[in-house]
Amino acid sequence: MVLGLSILNLKNKINKRAVLWLFDRYGALFILLIVFAFCSFLSPAFLSLRNMENLLRQSSFIGLLALGLLFVVICGGIDLSIASIFALSCTLCALWQHWGIYLGYVDKLSFLFPPFIIFLLCTLVGTGIGLLNGLAVTKLRVPDFIVTLGTMITVRALAFSVTGGQTVFGVSEETRFIGAGTIFGVPFPVLVWILVTTVGYLTLQHTPLGVELFAIGQSKEAAIVSGILVDRVKLFAYAFSGTLAALSGVMMAGRLDSGEPRVGDGYELLAIAAVVIGGAPLSGGKGSVVGTLVGVLVLGSISNILNLLGIHPYPQMIFNAIVLLGAILLRAYLGSHE
Amino acid sequence: MSEPLLRVCSVTKNFPGVQALKGVDFELYPGEVHCLIGANGAGKSTLIKILSGVYRKDSGKIIHKGKEVEISSPKEARKLGIATVFQELDVVPYLSIAENVFLGDYPRRRGVIDYKEMLFKAQTLLKALGEEDIDPSLPIAGVSTAVKQLVVIARALALSAEVVIFDEPTAVLGIEEQQRLFRVIRELRRRGISVIYVSHRLEEIIELGDRVTVLRDGIRVSTRAISETNLEQLVEDMMGQPTKPKVKSELEVRIGSEEVVLSVMDLYSDFTRPKLKGISFSLRKGEVLGLFGFVGSGRSELARCLIGCFPPTSGRILIEGKPVSLVSPWKAMHLGLAMAPEERKSQGLFLDLSVSLNITLPTLRDVTRRGLIRWKEVNSVSEHFTKELEIKTPSLAQPVRYLSGGNQQKVILARWFAKRCKVLILDEPMRGVDVAGKREIAHLIREKAKEGVSFIVISSEAEELLEVSDRVAVMFRGQLMGIMDATRCDVAELLKLASGIKIGRFCSAV
Numbered sequence: 151m152v153l154g155l156s157i158l159n160l161k162n163k164i165n166k167r168a169v170l171w172l173f174d175r176y177g178a179l180f181i182l183l184i185v186f187a188f189c190s191f192l193s194p195a196f197l198s199l200r201n202m203e204n205l206l207r208q209s210s211f212i213g214l215l216a217l218g219l220l221f222v223v224i225c226g227g228i229d230l231s232i233a234s235i236f237a238l239s240c241t242l243c244a245l246w247q248h249w250g251i252y253l254g255y256v257d258k259l260s261f262l263f264p265p266f267i268i269f270l271l272c273t274l275v276g277t278g279i280g281l282l283n284g285l286a287v288t289k290l291r292v293p294d295f296i297v298t299l300g301t302m303i304t305v306r307a308l309a310f311s312v313t314g315g316q317t318v319f320g321v322s323e324e325t326r327f328i329g330a331g332t333i334f335g336v337p338f339p340v341l342v343w344i345l346v347t348t349v350g351y352l353t354l355q356h357t358p359l360g361v362e363l364f365a366i367g368q369s370k371e372a373a374i375v376s377g378i379l380v381d382r383v384k385l386f387a388y389a390f391s392g393t394l395a396a397l398s399g400v401m402m403a404g405r406l407d408s409g410e411p412r413v414g415d416g417y418e419l420l421a422i423a424a425v426v427i428g429g430a431p432l433s434g435g436k437g438s439v440v441g442t443l444v445g446v447l448v449l450g451s452i453s454n455i456l457n458l459l460g461i462h463p464y465p466q467m468i469f470n471a472i473v474l475l476g477a478i479l480l481r482a483y484l485g486s487h488e
Numbered sequence: 489m490s491e492p493l494l495r496v497c498s499v500t501k502n503f504p505g506v507q508a509l510k511g512v513d514f515e516l517y518p519g520e521v522h523c524l525i526g527a528n529g530a531g532k533s534t535l536i537k538i539l540s541g542v543y544r545k546d547s548g549k550i551i552h553k554g555k556e557v558e559i560s561s562p563k564e565a566r567k568l569g570i571a572t573v574f575q576e577l578d579v580v581p582y583l584s585i586a587e588n589v590f591l592g593d594y595p596r597r598r599g600v601i602d603y604k605e606m607l608f609k610a611q612t613l614l615k616a617l618g619e620e621d622i623d624p625s626l627p628i629a630g631v632s633t634a635v636k637q638l639v640v641i642a643r644a645l646a647l648s649a650e651v652v653i654f655d656e657p658t659a660v661l662g663i664e665e666q667q668r669l670f671r672v673i674r675e676l677r678r679r680g681i682s683v684i685y686v687s688h689r690l691e692e693i694i695e696l697g698d699r700v701t702v703l704r705d706g707i708r709v710s711t712r713a714i715s716e717t718n719l720e721q722l723v724e725d726m727m728g729q730p731t732k733p734k735v736k737s738e739l740e741v742r743i744g745s746e747e748v749v750l751s752v753m754d755l756y757s758d759f760t761r762p763k764l765k766g767i768s769f770s771l772r773k774g775e776v777l778g779l780f781g782f783v784g785s786g787r788s789e790l791a792r793c794l795i796g797c798f799p800p801t802s803g804r805i806l807i808e809g810k811p812v813s814l815v816s817p818w819k820a821m822h823l824g825l826a827m828a829p830e831e832r833k834s835q836g837l838f839l840d841l842s843v844s845l846n847i848t849l850p851t852l853r854d855v856t857r858r859g860l861i862r863w864k865e866v867n868s869v870s871e872h873f874t875k876e877l878e879i880k881t882p883s884l885a886q887p888v889r890y891l892s893g894g895n896q897q898k899v900i901l902a903r904w905f906a907k908r909c910k911v912l913i914l915d916e917p918m919r920g921v922d923v924a925g926k927r928e929i930a931h932l933i934r935e936k937a938k939e940g941v942s943f944i945v946i947s948s949e950a951e952e953l954l955e956v957s958d959r960v961a962v963m964f965r966g967q968l969m970g971i972m973d974a975t976r977c978d979v980a981e982l983l984k985l986a987s988g989i990k991i992g993r994f995c996s997a998v
Binding site: 352356357358361362364365368369371372373374375376377379435436 | 838
């Protein structure tokens with residue numbers, strides 16, 4: 151009560167810009183707190199350690215996609231192909247582990263070694279597709295939406311084609327470890343997520359490349375005149391996005407214990423939602439790693455609590471959409487006072 | 489003469505900080521071509537924007553055919569029969585020529601657009617303008633600016649306008665296209681339509697106009713019949729008393745340096761508009777070279793060509809005697825050549841980035857350790873330059889959006905000083921800057937020139953340019969008309985050169 155009053159008083163005293171600034175900085179965090187509070191209110195099991203671990207593990211896959219996408223969005227682009235790259239890499243990771251697949255059988259005997267080479271190759275496939283996206287956008291000057299829509303469809307089709315539409319069952323021990331294993335009780339994908347997020351944070355906030363990404367997103371013309379190699383920086387962003395999507399896909403193969411071309415359907419939209427909830431407008435020039443992290447967790451929490459409450463996955467998308475619209479409207483409302 | 493069609497009586501207009509019109513009078517008679525001239529900021533465009541309903545006047549009267557009217561919107565202006573051909577032609581690129589002629593008011597039959605009728609009518613209107621070769625079914629995106637202009641004029645005819653206002657229509661046209669436009673304007677006059685013609689180019693006015701009104705600082709200086717006046721008189725009206733440039737005491741010191749940092753030889757480029765034709769000049773160390781010319785003279789295009797935004801078609805550029813090929817602003821920057829563009833906010837600054845980052849952006853890659861930015865160094869560099877250039881900002885972390893125009897300009901200057909550029913091209917550095925800011929920037933340019941930085945300063949304000957430059961080069965339609973010694977020439981001479989009138993003396997190209 152006292153706190154509520156003091157906040158009210160504060161709101162009267164400080165000017166609008168301070169509120170805006172607070173929201174700009176901590177808006178995403180604020181939303182996360184509300185969502186967490188609400189979820190734990192709905193189900194006491196939500197805040198249990200086991201469930202939290204689950205939430206983080208679930209979120210880490212989308213988390214990687216969203217982080218890569220964030221880089222592209224900050225420099226004013228969009229990448230719709232990430233979910234398809236994710237699926238292709240997941241499929242290839244399982245497929246390439248079995249030489250036996252070409253002889254018509256899949257089992258432990260047909261595992262190829264070492265699997266790490268395969269992980270690397272699958273990730274590089276993502277980098278390659280990202281580079282192609284980037285080249286088409288920068289050199290051929292095709293609009294990014296069109297380019298990545300094309301890649302999205304083509305790469306998904308490729309994922310189906312390489313297995314003839316089948317799921318490849320069974321992956322090696324190591325693959326299962328990177329998908330489902332834990333280190334000191336922390337799921338491996340979560341560790342990768344934390345590591346990559348840290349690297350992403352450092353890149354965005356503390357390297358010239360990061361600052362240049364923001365600069366390009368704010369004004370491409372100004373960036374060109376200011377002697378920034380705009381094409382090269384954008385190319386990097388797309389390649390980075392593709393790489394992270396593929397990395398996530400490799401781990402997904404381990405988690406599913408199979409290569410599944412259907413995996414990650416609609417993940418690109420979830421990733422976009424996470425980035426936007428995290429405070430990065432699709433017009434570019436703004437955004438933060440922490441915000442995106444929070445955006446991913448908000449979406450993850452919602453799907454998690456709906457699972458706990460026993461609601462089917464398909465209606466869950468509706469709730470995601472509501473949160474996304476809510477976040478955008480709130481931002482637009484506060485922004486209109488500027 | 490008969491009753492004026494349009495009479496403007498002591499109209500005023502204030503903008504925050506400036507009084508653009510201080511009580512202007514103006515009369516337009518039926519069937520005359522009335523030219524409106526004046527230096528930048530004289531109030532020409534404000535006046536025509538009031539007449540076309542874009543702005544609303546603060547006080548004064550507008551009398552149309554003897555009745556007082558209030559032109560509160562462009563729609564209102566159209567109703568009164570006033571059509572305007574702005575420099576930025578308002579055509580819809582995906583529609584055909586005919587559709588653009590009748591934009592929003594298509595001929596209909598039973599509620600459905602009658603395309604046949606529309607094509608026929610458009611053809612008739614274009615024919616009336618003496619343009620029979622234009623196919624009105626073509627999409628407008630594919631045709632030249634000149635044809636687009638004709639389409640907008642035809643639109644005025646379709647609305648049976650009685651007054652057509654032209655805002656610097658020839659700035660974007662070539663010579664033949666200009667002659668064609670003049671023929672069309674004469675045709676309008678023959679049909680009894682009144683024309684208000686705004687232009688910088690005096691020679692056009694002499695060729696085309698019936699009467700001319702000169703504005704200066706928001707008031708009318710004179711209205712004369714073209715047949716009774718001449719160029720000298722008009723220039724004098726525009727400038728006020730004949731101006732004598734101030735003698736600069738430090739001039740001798742400045743001219744002393746003979747070291748040439750940048751020389752441009754016979755530069756041609758077909759990629760710019762207008763095309764650059766045979767530009768040659770050289771720039772000494774610590775020299776400030778003014779570049780004067782009207783909109784469309786190619787001055788900004790030359791600047792962009794020099795920093796590698798547009799490739800030259802032929803010609804050579806030497807930096808400190810070495811031939812270079814400037815393929816990108818990045819390359820130019822590394823050779824010590826950089827530009828502060830005309831559109832400061834959209835093309836120069838990153839509005840939501842901090843002052844500090846805006847200053848150090850091109851320098852960031854030089855101050856890293858193991859890939860990470862050394863923020864201490866970044867801060868000390870930006871602090872140094874904000875102090876030296878006296879950039880007024882509450883903090884270095886302030887987004888540059890919230891700074892005043894003058895301070896924003898200084899941020900861009902600081903950016904290139906921090907990068908230690910040898911040659912800086914400033915495109916309209918004083919535009920949108922208040923008087924005090926202008927003086928500070930001019931002072932700054934002189935100070936830095938003394939330290940050995942060379943400048944090319946582009947401006948359409950002749951006085952300003954004479955104040956700050958050592959020499960002034962004048963451009964006209966993509967050509968260099970001449971390079972004048974700033975101490976030995978005056979505004980009138982620059983204006984004449986920029987209007988394409990050769991004058992007897994000018995210094996050599998080097």
